[in-house]
Amino acid sequence: MEAGKKSSFRYSWVGLVCLLLLTQMKSAVAQDYSTLDVREKLVVANKILAMEGLVGPFGHVSVRVEGEGKFRISDHRSPNEVTVDHIKEVEIEITPEAVEDQGLYREVFIHSCIYRELPEVKAIVHTHAPYAVALGTLQRSDNNQVFPTTNPGANLGNFIPVFQPVGLISTPEKGMALARTLQGQNGVLLRGHGTVVVGTTLEQAVLRAIYLEFEARTQIRSRSAGEPIPYTSSESDLFKRTVAVEHAWHYYVDKFRQSVKNETLSHK
Numbered sequence: 362m363e364a365g366k367k368s369s370f371r372y373s374w375v376g377l378v379c380l381l382l383l384t385q386m387k388s389a390v391a392q393d394y395s396t397l398d399v400r401e402k403l404v405v406a407n408k409i410l411a412m413e414g415l416v417g418p419f420g421h422v423s424v425r426v427e428g429e430g431k432f433r434i435s436d437h438r439s440p441n442e443v444t445v446d447h448i449k450e451v452e453i454e455i456t457p458e459a460v461e462d463q464g465l466y467r468e469v470f471i472h473s474c475i476y477r478e479l480p481e482v483k484a485i486v487h488t489h490a491p492y493a494v495a496l497g498t499l500q501r502s503d504n505n506q507v508f509p510t511t512n513p514g515a516n517l518g519n520f521i522p523v524f525q526p527v528g529l530i531s532t533p534e535k536g537m538a539l540a541r542t543l544q545g546q547n548g549v550l551l552r553g554h555g556t557v558v559v560g561t562t563l564e565q566a567v568l569r570a571i572y573l574e575f576e577a578r579t580q581i582r583s584r585s586a587g588e589p590i591p592y593t594s595s596e597s598d599l600f601k602r603t604v605a606v607e608h609a610w611h612y613y614v615d616k617f618r619q620s621v622k623n624e625t626l627s628h629k
Contacts, residue, residue, distance in 0.1 A: 394614050399424055399563075400448040403433060406486075406567050409613045411441035412620060415488040415570055420555070423472045424484045424563045426450060432476055436464045453477050457532065467531040471557055474536030479543070482559040484566035489555040492577035497523055497550035499584075507550060508591030510583065514576025515592050515600035516569055517558070518546030521576075525552050547601065548573050564610045571613070 394405065403424060410416045416439075423434035431450045435443040449463060453476045460469055472485050496507060506520040514521075524542045526535065530551075539557065542549050547569055548558035556573050560566030583589040 394611075399433060400445045402563055403435065403448055404443055404445055405614065405617065406563055407435065407440040407443040409567060409617055410486065410488060410570065411439075412617055413571055413574070413613075415490040415574055416440045417489060419466075420486075420488050421466055421468070421472075422484070422486045422563070422567065423451075425476055425482070427483075430454065432472055434465070434469065434472060437466050468529055470533050470536030471530045471539060474533060475540045475543070475557075475559060478537060478540035479559070481561065484560045484563040486558050486560075486566045486570040487555060488558075488570050488574070490570070490574040490577065492581050493550060493556045493574050494553065495581055496577040497552050497554070497556075507580070509576055509597050510589040510591055511576050511579050512600050513572035514579070515597035516572045517548040517576065518601050519592075519594045519597045520546060521548055521550055521573070522546060523550045523552055524557075527553055529554075562606070565606050567613075568606060568609055 394402070397405070403422065406422045407416075410420060410422060418439045420440050421434055422440070423432045425432045430453050432453060433448055433450055435447045436449055438447060449465070451463070451465065451469065451473065452459070453473050455463075455465075455469065455473050460467065468487065471487050475482055475485055501507070501523070505523040505525060507523065508520050509515040509517060522542050522544055524539055526538070528535075530536050530539055539549065539551075543557075543559065547560070548556060550556055556570065558566055558569040558573055560569055580589055
């Protein structure tokens with residue numbers, strides 16, 4: 362075979378292999394998010410949170426199973442490693458003994474207790490987002506509340522409460538105390554620890570986790586120059602329901618799709 366033909370054949374073969382790899386890695390995720398089942402959507406949510414740097418080796422996201430007293434969450438592993446096979450159905454009334462037996466996160470009570478206490482909540486995200494951790498450590502004299510200063514931050518509500526007890530939320534008692542700290546808002550800062558946000562959909566909860574980190578990053582930067590102007594309740598009411606979900610969610614799904622393509626091509 363002539364050299365030119367050999368070269369052409371080789372590159373055609375490489376292209377075919379790359380196409381097959383892309384198809385396998387993207388699976389249904391980047392093809393059409395709306396057709397995925399809830400377990401696949403949870404995998405996407407975990408990947409997006411990892412992509413955005415809100416979770417590392419720890420952090421988790423869950424979604425309620427309507428009418429069954431259960432929720433879905435991955436077993437104990439890094440969010441970036443989660444696959445469909447790792448998604449479990451967990452009883453909202455789970456006991457501490459069952460947590461270890463089922464290989465779950467010790468902080469699964471963040472989820473079970475909020476679902477028990479707040480029936481309107483359909484999805485929950487717990488992150489260790491760095492700017493939000495920093496914001497939660499600051500001294501304040503405003504009844505342990507952080508007031509939003511941006512449109513995205515106002516998605517969290519009229520204020521963002523700060524949960525003061527230090528340590529893991531590893532018992533039902535601590536989980537219930539956290540649930541009650543929300544005070545009708547959409548997110549809470551855990552002092553020295555991270556964040557918990559809630560939503561009426563999985564997509565809304567993930568976006569609120571992203572928005573909380575945006576708010577925290579903005580406040581940390583603006584506080585270095587002066588005192589940021591907080592939104593009033595009437596101003597934050599304009600944004601707290603997070604109705605503009607679809608466009609923003611598609612942005613992050615597309616971003617994840619592109620990251621998968623880039624990763625595939627880098628390993629060809």
